[in-house]
Amino acid sequence: MQICDRVLHRRGFRVSDPFLTALPAATELPTAVCTLHSTGGCFTGRCRIERGQGRLVAMALRLGRFPPAGRNTPVQVTISGDGQRWYWVRDFNGHRMQSSLTYDHDTGCVREDFGPMSIWLQPSFDGRRLGISIHRLTILGLPVPKFLLPRSDTIEWQDDRGRFRFDVAAEAPGLGLLIRYQGWLTPVHGASGQS
Template sequence: MPLFARVLGADFDALPPAVQRLHRAQGMRRYHGEVEVRRGHGPLSRILAAATRLPPAGTGPAQVDIRAGREEERWTRRIGGRAMPSRLWESRGLLCERLGLARFGFRLHAQDDAILWRVARVSVFGIPLPAAWFRDVVARESGQDGRYHFDVRAAMPVVGLLVHYRGWLHVE
């Protein structure tokens, strides 16, 4: 069973076709689309964005390579000439993602024909951080006009906006 279908359970089958196609495919696949990225401007925002390999500000093409196996997926998002690799797996009902120096555990919910991601736990260098610091890190995946759409916003208290990127991919 694909990773996102395992984490979401029966709710996976109610998602839009483009979202299901992207998450059902196994092996290596490459998707192309468009993205708009806004970045925070404060010094802490820039440091944290660099540590997690977040994309630069701008608008333009996006490419996402996904290598999906039975136990994990490896995603490489290419935005603005920069690669943002991550590894995803399931642990105790959470979708876990290693992104740069950080390791996240997300609760996924299917709601209004979309997948909503909410942070449940975070660690950096293996040191747990309060999940409340990450309450403004949210992601949404949806389908519109046959395309897979994404909207990811990461902000933190005191630090402010780290990144907000949104766009779409062709999923065939």
């Protein structure tokens, strides 16, 4: 467990990681979780992707550019910052999904933008795992009412092999499962770290 450096120093920029900024200042995270959120760079691994059923679910997933279903799918996540935002590019075996993240001072949440969708995420830490819940959602700038807000059971942790593990899941009221992807990542040596 370690207290993460909240600021990424890259190419002359100081970029505060929005997830670390949203947590209490002295939060000690598992090393693998801390590394992913505080160093940027490239991470690779494998994951299982499950998608919900139905036309409305398919439309929502297409809008968010989420990946197709798959087992043991190769995944690469590249994280960078430009002084204002963090950018996450997720590549699920050739299917790219890009988002930008900022810390929203008004809500104390992480705002993640996926094309026309914006999601406000609230991280919490229970001593072992980082949990992430959905606080707010807008589509094309229009807020989704609270009673229709998807529920997220997203967690991040470090496994016994020292790998970053993730289980990202979202369900919508009346629709059930939207998407779930779970797996592991490790840093690509020479592509991660502070500069």
